[in-house]
Amino acid sequence: MGRHSNSVKQKLRKGLWSPEEDEKLLNYITRFGVGCWSSVPQHAGLQRCGKSCRLRWINYLRPDLKRGTFSQQEENIILDLHQVLGNRWAQIAAQLPGRTDNEIKNFWNSCLKKKLMKQGIDPNTHKPVMDNAYAIDKQIECFDKESEFYPSSSSSMPVAVELEHAFHINNGGVMLSSSSSSMETGSIHDTYLSKSVCDPLLVEFKSGRECSSNTNSSNMNTSLSAGFQLMTFEGYVGQWQHHMHDLHVNNTQDFNIYSMGSLPGEYPDVFHQT
DNA sequence: AAAAACTGCAACCGCCAGATA
DNA sequence: CTATCTGGCGGTTGCAGTTTT
Structure with missing residues (x-):
C-alpha cells in the first residue's frame, strides 16, 4: 500500500x-x-x-535536452559504452550531455541493435554472430542420420574428425581426444577456412539434450561419452570460443561453424570433458 | 484509396535501494 | 528493526505517424 x-x-x-x-x-x-x-x-x-x-x-x-537525431560521434560513443556497460542506460546517458537514458534506450532498441545485427554482430556481446537456430537444427538433423554424420568435405577425412585433431593438438587433448596422427594448426585453419564444418562437440551436446529429458540414469550413463559430464549451455558456448581461440581463428564466421549462442535456455544441458 | 504492417518514441510498470519515520 | 515513502532504473507497452501492400 x-x-x-x-x-x-x-x-x-x-x-x-x-x-x-x-x-x-x-x-x-x-x-x-x-x-x-x-x-x-x-x-x-x-x-x-x-x-x-x-x-x-x-x-x-528539461531545458538542457538536445533532441534530434544522434550524430555519428554519439552513435560511436553509445556503441563503445554499451560494449562495456551493457544495458546501463543511465550510465551511458551520463556520458552524453543532453541525452536521456530513455532516448538512448529507444535509439538502441529501434536502430543500433538492428544495425549491428545486419553487420552480423551480436548486439549483446558485440562479437560476430556465428550461429542461428536453423543451422543448429540442421546440424542435429545431420547427426540423426548415421550416413550423413559428416558433411561433405574436399578432404578424405571427415571434417568433424579433422577438427577433433585440431582441438586435440591445440588443447593438448584437453577438450577432445583423438587417436589419429597430428596436424598442424596452420594447415587446419587454411584447409577449413570458408567451409561448412560439423561441431565436434555437438555429438556430446545432442546426447546431453536427450539425457536431460530422460530420468533413467542408466540410459544416461550409456549415452554419455566416457569422461564427460553435464555443463550449462553457457559453458558450451564458452568452450567453442576457446576452441576458436586455440585454432587462431579470429573471425569464426570464416569457419561457418554453428554454435548455440543465440538460444539461451533452449538447450540447457550439454557435456564437457572432466 | 484503404487496410495492414511497420517504426519510433513517449510513457508506464515493476522492482530495487536508500532515506526516513 | 520494521514499515513506508521516494527516486531511479531498465524493460515493456501502446499509440501515432509512416510505409507497404
Whole structure:
C-alpha cells in the first residue's frame, strides 16, 4: 500500500501530456526548482503522479535536452559504452550531455541493435554472430542420420574428425581426444577456412539434450561419452570460443561453424570433458 | 484509396535501494 | 528493526505517424 495511495484518492491522468500540462509543470519547476516530486502535482495543479511529472521533466521538458537525431560521434560513443556497460542506460546517458537514458534506450532498441545485427554482430556481446537456430537444427538433423554424420568435405577425412585433431593438438587433448596422427594448426585453419564444418562437440551436446529429458540414469550413463559430464549451455558456448581461440581463428564466421549462442535456455544441458 | 504492417518514441510498470519515520 | 515513502532504473507497452501492400 502507501505507494499508490495517492492514485487511489483521486483519479490521476495517464497517457500523453497535453501542452497545458507541460506548461504547468514547466512553470512550477522553473519557479521552485526540482524538489520533492510527490508534492509537485498538487502544487503545480496537475492530475498526475509525481513519478509521471519527474519523467516528463527529465525526458522532455528539461531545458538542457538536445533532441534530434544522434550524430555519428554519439552513435560511436553509445556503441563503445554499451560494449562495456551493457544495458546501463543511465550510465551511458551520463556520458552524453543532453541525452536521456530513455532516448538512448529507444535509439538502441529501434536502430543500433538492428544495425549491428545486419553487420552480423551480436548486439549483446558485440562479437560476430556465428550461429542461428536453423543451422543448429540442421546440424542435429545431420547427426540423426548415421550416413550423413559428416558433411561433405574436399578432404578424405571427415571434417568433424579433422577438427577433433585440431582441438586435440591445440588443447593438448584437453577438450577432445583423438587417436589419429597430428596436424598442424596452420594447415587446419587454411584447409577449413570458408567451409561448412560439423561441431565436434555437438555429438556430446545432442546426447546431453536427450539425457536431460530422460530420468533413467542408466540410459544416461550409456549415452554419455566416457569422461564427460553435464555443463550449462553457457559453458558450451564458452568452450567453442576457446576452441576458436586455440585454432587462431579470429573471425569464426570464416569457419561457418554453428554454435548455440543465440538460444539461451533452449538447450540447457550439454557435456564437457572432466 | 484503404487496410495492414511497420517504426519510433513517449510513457508506464515493476522492482530495487536508500532515506526516513 | 520494521514499515513506508521516494527516486531511479531498465524493460515493456501502446499509440501515432509512416510505409507497404
